[in-house]
Amino acid sequence: MTTLPIIFRDGHLFVESDGWLWLFDTGAPASFGESNKITLDAQCFRLSNGYMGLSASTLSQFTGVECRGLIGADILGKFDHLLDVPSGTVTISTGDLEHTGKTLPLSEFMGIPILTARIASSDYRMFFDTGAQISYFQEDTITDFPSAGTITDFYPGIGQFQTDTHQLQVGLGDCAFTLRCGTLPGLLGATLMMAGTSGIIGNQIMENRVIGYFPRRNVLCL
DSSP: OEEEEEEEETTEEEEEETTEEEEEOTTOSSOEESSSEEEETTEEEEOBSOBTTBOHHHHHHHHTSOOSEEEOHHHHTTSEEEEETTTTEEEEESSOOOOOSOEEEOEEETTEEEEEEEETTEEEEEEEOTTOSSEEEOSGGGGGSOEEEEEEEEETTTEEEEEEEEEEEEEETTEEEEEEEEOOOHHHHHHHHHTTOOEEEOGGGGTTSEEEEEGGGTEEEO
């Protein structure tokens, strides 16, 4: 078991390892970095230098934060995680960690976790993506919700894009959130449909609480 600093900066979630920041991204299938390896909880993982057009350099540019690379689902899926953003720590373990909060079941697609969200009295399958600074909802009804302005975001293989956002009331189990949601550009939105999902729940849900992310057991605890 290892406890590392975790930093929520400019809408993005980073873990600090060996003095370097790495984007903590459950929504990315593959990890990469400026260095060719990273060690977490005494396990060493080999890294490529990029993924679908993203490198450590472009990632730093898009997030506005200098970082060493991205830790994605291929590595995160091997551990239990207790993410305490208010206290600035993440505990990572190859053993089972515990959390006393509400339990949500997860499924997955290409290693990326999927949960069920309730929006306007209907249930939707959504990716849980800690690399997303806002959430996304691909249904036309998004325009029925209050406008929240325009934001610039990015995604591997797509690069940067702009989206109009809205404030949505979202239920995850017994927990209620007000989330800023946009819509993804055409090709990326179509990829969601291939996975049978309607959007993305981003890292806003983590700002004010401790979350247990246990991908090996297909569980998220709020």
